Amino acid sequence: MTIQTLPFANLISIDRTSATPIFNQLANGLTKLIREGKIRAGDQLPSSRDMAFIIKLNRTTVIAAYDELKAQGWLEVIGTKGVFVSRNLPVMNPISFKSTHSLSRNAQVLPDFYHRISFDPPPYREVKPYHLMINDGQPDPRVAPIHSILNRYKALSNRTDLHRHFLTGSPAGNASLCTELASFLSKTRALNIKADQVLVTHGAQLAIYIAASMILKPGSRIIVAELNYILADKLFEQLGAKLVKVKVDRYGIDVDQIEEICKKSRPDLLYIIPHHHHPTTVTLSAERRMKLLEIIRRYQLPVIEDDYDYDFHYNNSPILPLASAEHGGYVLYVGSVSKTLSSSTRLGYLVGSIDFIQQASRFKQLVEIRGDVLFEASVAHLFSNGEMQRHLNRSVKLYRQRRDRFCQLLTASLGDLVQFSIPQGGMAVWLLFPEEYSITELSGRLYKKGIYMNDGSIYRYSETVNGIRLGFASLNDDEMDRFAAALAELK
């Protein structure tokens, strides 16, 4: 059969504004027709002259398209007979494009070859440029030395030896950054570590993910606080682990309950945020800390210590992490540089024994090969030239003032409606509303006023809790006033 009568001009659309050359568009159109079975193996195509006439293109364009398809093996020239679709292609039945097309937007039946993810993110509402954003505890990117990082990045990318960093560096992270972090963590957290005990990650979440992936397997048991940082809970569940929940009160997680659990059967892992627990912001008391360390040693209980905002402590100096004490190598320490700079700059770290970090860096390579080494080197420079320490000093002072002002404004505008404690550190206040009060409705009313506050639904996974975390660190005085005035009016 010859198919010279097919309406090619309708079947193949040519877009003269496209970046793809026209001969390519024609070639792609023809292969699509072959794939759909509209032209089959052995079919003869119109001569280039006829095709040029049919499809209203220059003949040289058609010749270029045919040559291309011959080179790719789709078409073949048979003697003097003309151009044919290669006979080695399997014969296919035409398939309607609409019914089951590849990534069709109207597919009736979705293929179900993949797992569904149990995590339901909060509903998304459009954010306008003029919206005031109330986050749940993020730094103020406006005061962070982002420009210094970018300038350094630029300088590094002009260096002729930049290739060094790319292929042969350790997957654990840029060597200068690992060294600077080891030194910073030793000075500020008494961790007593060297560079080869630090893994740099694309955000602290990835550090938790890597550590948990290396310890848990389907069916593992992990102790978590209730309430807990929801993205950690969900990631442990995603890895197939069973959550064993332990209560948190004003002194932190209930350590006696942890011991009871270990006595019966030691779980595979404990995830804990001893410093400013998420979401409630409580700090684990010294007494419980000591007891927990004893439990860790006695039961050889592996621990992920998430210390995401250690650097921001306001009342007294921060309490040293579990990882700085005697723990037999069972405590893995996770921290964040994103919390110090801006939530856009994704940088976290994982600290452990040399062997653990070596294994973890191999795992990291399988997940993302490596980070942006020039970015990491630029942040390392911030540590080595002292700018990071100055930035930290300035922001701790600023955020302390903002915390005090924010808590005063909350009391003034919400009065007895809410319960909260002034947090000793971190970037957020944990507010509890009466059971019958709808935070979702408050969030809706604020939204209409141009203020974007989450609706608390991510904390409502426990039935008894009607709370929300409100971030103060990213709000300047004017923004706080605007938020407080709206709260007072709309509550």
Place this chain on the structure above:
Amino acid sequence: MTIQTLPFANLISIDRTSATPIFNQLANGLTKLIREGKIRAGDQLPSSRDMAFIIKLNRTTVIAAYDELKAQGWLEVIGTKGVFVSRNLPVMNPISFKSTHSLSRNAQVLPDFYHRISFDPPPYREVKPYHLMINDGQPDPRVAPIHSILNRYKALSNRTDLHRHFLTGSPAGNASLCTELASFLSKTRALNIKADQVLVTHGAQLAIYIAASMILKPGSRIIVAELNYILADKLFEQLGAKLVKVKVDRYGIDVDQIEEICKKSRPDLLYIIPHHHHPTTVTLSAERRMKLLEIIRRYQLPVIEDDYDYDFHYNNSPILPLASAEHGGYVLYVGSVSKTLSSSTRLGYLVGSIDFIQQASRFKQLVEIRGDVLFEASVAHLFSNGEMQRHLNRSVKLYRQRRDRFCQLLTASLGDLVQFSIPQGGMAVWLLFPEEYSITELSGRLYKKGIYMNDGSIYRYSETVNGIRLGFASLNDDEMDRFAAALAELK
């Protein structure tokens, strides 16, 4: 017992050059002694005056340290008797710091609570700034518009509405970048997709990791080529999958063998690089492509199509991906922007049905929350202002010249020693040496000459193969000449 006689000056080291205030150092030193059991609950401490004398510090410093420890719950004041270690701390036995300290560098017995990773990266050798790096197929960062990205990043970070991007954007990626990628992929690869079918990832490896994690579980079977991109193989094994290996010849993967496997029992996934297979650089023939699409549809076989360097094709125009054809939603498409810019800029993408991408973006949130949204927005700008297309046009032309020159030089300097085909695209040549020739020794000789080339060990996981991938795209003329001269001399 009072412990006024303990040699505090020796037990607590004070570093006057440290960024940590001295009173904090003293406080940390004391809690360390309590943790180690050297001071116990109920022990009396020297008065602040005595302690100041013992440890040779100002008395106000000691008072500040004691106040700090009281606030943290470590110490308590009992009437007029003095300062004591809190009696609520559990009594502990002193533990030698050397034997089992936390992250001790000399630990005799490592805790074994974590999985070991089967992937052994190639041995590391120190790279000097003057070293000439021969990679295995990476772009030349010197010709990439890195400055444009950084300038845009700077401009964005000055905008007052930048907060919008941080908390409420989709975890799938910056909205502009998803839109730009959807449009770019539709134009260049005929993918016919919209922005909500694109997931932006921190490098293409993460896209493979996410897709594979959502499909595989321990015991799953996945078809891979032999040889195959090793970091993909290792990641599938890490997820507990069993590799089913299928031969690759000069026309690409053996599609008939895939069908045989599916006939017996359909595997859970197929991983394929149809365009420029890694490591061998062969392209899947048109005939096999058609047949493979039939198999995918007939057996409903999920596929990860890794098309990491589609944009770099030199002889004829690139062949459209499987994902552009009729595949019933079973083909997930992975690509890389890092290959277009620089291996330091980590940016990849995953394309699938709307539902798959929604689930995948939840999974991504559990792994790394989100990417650097300002960086993503800056790269989006590169697409929208046409700079990316101009950069692509320039680099394809440049890399084609480099490929031709590199292949000529290889023939001239190595002659009959090696076998290779001129690759139709990509950034590397796949060289096969005779079985008895040691690439490791060649690599060692080159290293002494200041040329860093991997030793081929990552490809030697098959016994019958003695090959290496040599990247040409990142080498300018002088660098190529230097490499070729060294090869000719040292082979």
